Amino acid sequence: MSGADTDLPLFQQYQLAFTAHIRHPRLHARPEGVPAKRMRVYNEIVFNNLQSAVGACYPVLQRVLGKRAWQALLRRFFAEHQANSPFFRDIPKAFLAFLPQVETLPPYAVSLAHYEWVELAIASADTVTPMLTAEGDLVQGIPIVAPALAVLAYDYPVQKISVRFKPRQALAEPVHLLVFRNQQDEVKFVEMNAMTARLLELLQPGELTGLAALQQLGMEMGHADSTSLITFGAALLEDLRQQDIVWGVAV
Amino acid sequence: MGQAQSHHPIKGAGLGLKRELLPQIQAAYGTSLTAHLDFVEIAPENWIGAGGKYAKQLAWFTERYPIVCHGLCLSLGGPDPLNEDFLRQVKQFLDQHQIPLYTEHLSYCSDGGYLYDLLPIPFTEEAVHHVARRIRRTQEILERRIAVENASFYVASPIAEMDEASFIRAVLQEADCDLHLDINNIYVNSVNFGFDPHAFLREMPGERIVYAHIAGHDHETEDLIIDTHGQDVIDPVWQLLREAYELFGVFPTLLERDTNIPPLADAMHEVNKIAGLQAAQQGIARQQPADAVSRKRASA
Numbered sequence: 001m002s003g004a005d006t007d008l009p010l011f012q013q014y015q016l017a018f019t020a021h022i023r024h025p026r027l028h029a030r031p032e033g034v035p036a037k038r039m040r041v042y043n044e045i046v047f048n049n050l051q052s053a054v055g056a057c058y059p060v061l062q063r064v065l066g067k068r069a070w071q072a073l074l075r076r077f078f079a080e081h082q083a084n085s086p087f088f089r090d091i092p093k094a095f096l097a098f099l100p101q102v103e104t105l106p107p108y109a110v111s112l113a114h115y116e117w118v119e120l121a122i123a124s125a126d127t128v129t130p131m132l133t134a135e136g137d138l139v140q141g142i143p144i145v146a147p148a149l150a151v152l153a154y155d156y157p158v159q160k161i162s163v164r165f166k167p168r169q170a171l172a173e174p175v176h177l178l179v180f181r182n183q184q185d186e187v188k189f190v191e192m193n194a195m196t197a198r199l200l201e202l203l204q205p206g207e208l209t210g211l212a213a214l215q216q217l218g219m220e221m222g223h224a225d226s227t228s229l230i231t232f233g234a235a236l237l238e239d240l241r242q243q244d245i246v247w248g249v250a251v
Numbered sequence: 252m253g254q255a256q257s258h259h260p261i262k263g264a265g266l267g268l269k270r271e272l273l274p275q276i277q278a279a280y281g282t283s284l285t286a287h288l289d290f291v292e293i294a295p296e297n298w299i300g301a302g303g304k305y306a307k308q309l310a311w312f313t314e315r316y317p318i319v320c321h322g323l324c325l326s327l328g329g330p331d332p333l334n335e336d337f338l339r340q341v342k343q344f345l346d347q348h349q350i351p352l353y354t355e356h357l358s359y360c361s362d363g364g365y366l367y368d369l370l371p372i373p374f375t376e377e378a379v380h381h382v383a384r385r386i387r388r389t390q391e392i393l394e395r396r397i398a399v400e401n402a403s404f405y406v407a408s409p410i411a412e413m414d415e416a417s418f419i420r421a422v423l424q425e426a427d428c429d430l431h432l433d434i435n436n437i438y439v440n441s442v443n444f445g446f447d448p449h450a451f452l453r454e455m456p457g458e459r460i461v462y463a464h465i466a467g468h469d470h471e472t473e474d475l476i477i478d479t480h481g482q483d484v485i486d487p488v489w490q491l492l493r494e495a496y497e498l499f500g501v502f503p504t505l506l507e508r509d510t511n512i513p514p515l516a517d518a519m520h521e522v523n524k525i526a527g528l529q530a531a532q533q534g535i536a537r538q539q540p541a542d543a544v545s546r547k548r549a550s551a
Binding site for chain 1: 364367381477
């Protein structure tokens with residue numbers, strides 16, 4: 001990126017000097033012979049494009065950091081990050097991957113960013129829906145959960161963070177959030193307890209019957225009375241079906 | 252490859268498929284509002300691998316309209332190795348959705364990482380060979396001819412060895428590919444670099460033109476236009492399109508509108524105007540069958 005590689009043809013040395021300046025105008029002067037006014041057009045449009053591509057995915061993080069810190073963060077991302085995907089929806093993902101190396105961010109920032117990014121990821125996930133029947137016994141059969149679904153645990157109450165609420169410390173117990181795409185292709189977030197979150201993790205591969213998953217859950221939780229767990233679990237599975245989280249039973 | 256080209260199902264007037272316009276086009280489908288919408292154009296970088304509602308929207312359009320893929324991130328003029336994995340995904344996408352035409356820009360957008368914007372290639376001999384080699388490789392992987400677009404830009408490289416028209420001609424000839432003529436870009440560059448757009452148009456290799464774009468822009472200062480695709484098309488650009496049809500015959504032409512998106516009716520007003528110019532030119536051509544306006548086939 002420095003543009004100093006003299007083995008390259010001249011036009012490529014020029015191109016690399018051109019982009020080095022766009023990425024980091026203070027560190028790299030514009031190529032010789034290029035008018036400042038015209039160079040500035042590129043400095044602005046390239047950065048602004050990136051800014052809107054990233055900003056659209058992270059409205060909350062942007063607001064809690066404030067305009068100045070947000071701009072500085074994007075500047076650094078633009079200067080330092082080598083994006084390796086030609087797909088536009090991967091720009092926010094690259095930004096997310098870049099965040100952990102930034103020391104100056106508030107402690108909740110990476111969790112919040114992940115929470116904001118995952119909505120985009122679930123909305124556009126390219127999934128295949130297995131063969132299923134919407135009716136069917138969720139205990140005896142293999143429940144099929146929404147194919148675009150993620151069970152998440154955050155150390156900060158990411159769903160509550162705003163300009164007015166910036167958590168000072170991590171939660172004693174992580175918050176469990178389910179994000180999924182329903183059959184109308186809408187992305188939904190549901191806060192749930194650790195047990196339901198674990199049940200969904202067990203069901204997600206689409207291999208266990210409802211009964212097997214509940215028994216496994218009972219074992220992990222050290223439950224002696226599996227009968228009551230299964231009665232309770234059957235009602236829970238029905239509830240998940242009502243919420244369009246479980247779509248039916250494998251056929 | 253020439254055979255497939257002659258059975259090109261892309262014809263008439265089209266509109267760039269922006270997310271904001273999607274539901275409006277779906278709602279107006281089959282009504283007089285969209286009667287002259289013959290095809291739509293998408294950026295593969297937005298649609299490859301997108302599931303959920305995006306996949307359903309795409310399916311809706313592929314079932315109803317011919318589609319053109321207009322790429323943004325191939326970086327034909329870039330210093331990085333050509334992204335062949337990406338091109339194979341493009342190939343699969345074109346095949347899956349039966350998309351007959353893929354076009355890209357005479358520009359670069361990467362420097363070891365993507366910058367996601369169109370940057371100018373210096374017009375040098377070495378650059379001609381570099382770009383032509385990458386276009387040939389692209390055509391090999393995609394197993395079809397591609398068309399490349401004359402780009403708009405704001406900085407004339409001080410190391411240029413030739414003018415833009417010579418660069419375009421040299422690349423197209425060495426790569427043996429088609430031309431995606433952007434009428435608005437000719438006008439934008441003519442203002443930004445002070446040349447005669449009509450003379451430039453006449454220097455274009457008409458026999459290679461398979462597709463055209465028209466768009467509006469933002470006139471910042473007397474000698475600087477920013478190519479935002481965010482305004483109505485101005486009269487001098489319409490005039491250039493009319494002139495291009497007169498010189499080279501009618502080719503499928505698309506209205507680009509990427510920012511400041513108006514209601515569909517306003518965009519369709521301009522799409523209809525494209526269709527009107529095409530019909531007028533074809534009317535003239537029919538009255539004068541021996542006229543030189545009939546399009547020449549690309550030389551094999």
